[in-house]
Amino acid sequence: MIKIRLLRMLKEGTRFVLLEILWQWLGLVSQIIIIGCVSRLISATFNHKIEGRQLLFYIAVMLFCIFARLIFDRLYTDASFEASVDVKRVIREEIYNKMLRLGSGYRKYTNTASVTQMMGEGVEQLEVYFGKYISQFIYALIAPVTLFLVLSQYNVTAATVLLVAVPLIPIVIMVVMKVARKVLDKYFQIYYGLSDTFLEKLHGMTTLKIYEADQAAQDAMDEESENFRKITMKVLSMQLNSTIVMDIVAYAGAAVGIAVSISQFAAGNMKLSQVLMFLLLSPEFFLPMRLLGSYFHIGMNGMKAADKIFEFLDIKEPDAGKEILDKDSLNIAFKKVDFSYDEENILKGITININQGKLVSIVGASGSGKSTIANLLTRRKLGYKGSITIGQKELKDINESSLMSVITTVSLESYLFMGTVRENLLLGNGKASDKKLLGVLKLMNLLEELESKGGLDFVLKEGGTNLSGGQRQRLILARALLKNSPIYIFDEATSNIDAESEEIIMKVIYRLQKEMGKTIILISHRLANVVPSDSIFMLSDGEVVESGSHKELLAKNGAYAKLYKAQQELENFAGGKA
Numbered sequence: 001m002i003k004i005r006l007l008r009m010l011k012e013g014t015r016f017v018l019l020e021i022l023w024q025w026l027g028l029v030s031q032i033i034i035i036g037c038v039s040r041l042i043s044a045t046f047n048h049k050i051e052g053r054q055l056l057f058y059i060a061v062m063l064f065c066i067f068a069r070l071i072f073d074r075l076y077t078d079a080s081f082e083a084s085v086d087v088k089r090v091i092r093e094e095i096y097n098k099m100l101r102l103g104s105g106y107r108k109y110t111n112t113a114s115v116t117q118m119m120g121e122g123v124e125q126l127e128v129y130f131g132k133y134i135s136q137f138i139y140a141l142i143a144p145v146t147l148f149l150v151l152s153q154y155n156v157t158a159a160t161v162l163l164v165a166v167p168l169i170p171i172v173i174m175v176v177m178k179v180a181r182k183v184l185d186k187y188f189q190i191y192y193g194l195s196d197t198f199l200e201k202l203h204g205m206t207t208l209k210i211y212e213a214d215q216a217a218q219d220a221m222d223e224e225s226e227n228f229r230k231i232t233m234k235v236l237s238m239q240l241n242s243t244i245v246m247d248i249v250a251y252a253g254a255a256v257g258i259a260v261s262i263s264q265f266a267a268g269n270m271k272l273s274q275v276l277m278f279l280l281l282s283p284e285f286f287l288p289m290r291l292l293g294s295y296f297h298i299g300m301n302g303m304k305a306a307d308k309i310f311e312f313l314d315i316k317e318p319d320a321g322k323e324i325l326d327k328d329s330l331n332i333a334f335k336k337v338d339f340s341y342d343e344e345n346i347l348k349g350i351t352i353n354i355n356q357g358k359l360v361s362i363v364g365a366s367g368s369g370k371s372t373i374a375n376l377l378t379r380r381k382l383g384y385k386g387s388i389t390i391g392q393k394e395l396k397d398i399n400e401s402s403l404m405s406v407i408t409t410v411s412l413e414s415y416l417f418m419g420t421v422r423e424n425l426l427l428g429n430g431k432a433s434d435k436k437l438l439g440v441l442k443l444m445n446l447l448e449e450l451e452s453k454g455g456l457d458f459v460l461k462e463g464g465t466n467l468s469g470g471q472r473q474r475l476i477l478a479r480a481l482l483k484n485s486p487i488y489i490f491d492e493a494t495s496n497i498d499a500e501s502e503e504i505i506m507k508v509i510y511r512l513q514k515e516m517g518k519t520i521i522l523i524s525h526r527l528a529n530v531v532p533s534d535s536i537f538m539l540s541d542g543e544v545v546e547s548g549s550h551k552e553l554l555a556k557n558g559a560y561a562k563l564y565k566a567q568q569e570l571e572n573f574a575g576g577k578a
Helices: 004-009 011-046 052-108 112-151 156-165 168-203 205-210 214-266 272-294 296-313 370-377 400-406 421-425 434-443 447-451 469-483 499-514 550-556 559-574
Strands: 332-341 344-354 359-364 385-390 407-411 487-491 519-523 535-540 543-548
Touching: 004 011, 004 052, 004 112, 004 296, 011 052, 011 112, 011 272, 052 112, 052 296, 112 156, 112 168, 112 272, 112 296, 156 214, 156 272, 168 205, 168 214, 168 272, 168 296, 205 214, 214 272, 332 370, 344 359, 344 370, 344 535, 344 543, 359 370, 370 385, 370 407, 370 487, 370 519, 400 407, 407 469, 421 434, 421 469, 434 447, 434 469, 469 499, 487 499, 499 519, 535 550, 535 559, 543 550, 543 559, 550 559
Parallel strands: 359 519, 359 535, 407 487, 487 519
Antiparallel strands: 332 344, 332 385, 535 543
């Protein structure tokens, strides 16, 4: 019931756990002294042998021990708090660092809901497990032995009976655990599944509303919640029954110990003060183990949470890569690249060359593999076959921090965080002055639009939902410009926004390449946007079927030309020119 790996990981926290045990043990010693004084006072009073000085001495010792126990209890509480703080800090850091090592392609190994669950509820369960359960587990073993060593000086038989009865409680716990393992496994399976489902439905709430599927989603959640309620009731019922059994064992053990003590006293083998100590300390043999039994559910939750976290931390990480990119040599080359996802071939022998400082567009029908190319370049997808090089260095061998420093991606998935416009822009360049931030807003035609709302101090809601779609995308591009990276990937960056915003964004993209010499990889469904490209690669079913400039592809009169003409006719018709 104790995760040794957890103790090794939390060295500072383990120190506080040991302090918890020490303060509990010193509290027990204080309790023994107090009861010893009470027993002797009662015995002396009964035998009419009490003296004033003796009375004052015992009272002073008891008051001192009572005060000491109060201090030990407070120190125990403080140590428990520090242990809890340490486990939250260390485990969350471990999970976060693991996410960084897994890189942007972490979704290959786990899902966002599981990570959120681990960082939140999982760590909270470990907090109680580490801060309370472990120390109680060890103390419950030490306390009966300490009491036995003290009481055996007066009567070995009675002390042995009490000590032997104590293990009956952990035996009951182990039996319950063995019987309940299947129930608990099912409980945690439903518990984590419910959390995943809830987060998924929450993220997709707008989509569910659009397709009028919210009621069906609610019904499914209700069904899962009801299943969770039922299994929770089973677990609680099992815990209650085990608690009743443990109480019976504890009271029965104490009763047997008391009976043996009285019989030894009646036989003349014990003094009155000694039998009183046995009577008053008998419950102390069982209380620590009984309290441990009440932590049974906490212990199981903590163990399961630890298992899930360690399972995540043990995921085999991709090679970190040691190659550092030279920003003056960043030609990109795909050579016969294959990529499969869930056994479905997404890319088939792709060969693409992107020279530094050029504007290269990748076009094709939906599902042709355009975005996969962008995801491979930024390592959001892993496990390609063939060769992808940047500056003649294999992508797999490049250090991810170096890779992220030279590539910036702007897509529909780019996110705006809760906070001010300034805070979101500073993610692109933490050292940028307000003057520079205002300048980039002006470039994106956002300055006037945001000035009336507070300018840089305007507070964005989650995802920037208090801006229009076009404003959000322009603000995202403004942040990307501040990063000033040599390579920019625009993956459908102008989809689902107004025509005015699209025009502003495309002008800035063209300027990035022409005036600043940036390498631009433009992925767009709208072929009118790719006309100025130095090279265009037309994808179909995961293969490059055509490549060349806009004029060259039109002259070929192939798949690109047909798609371009079809889009032009459709746009002309929509504009009333047909």
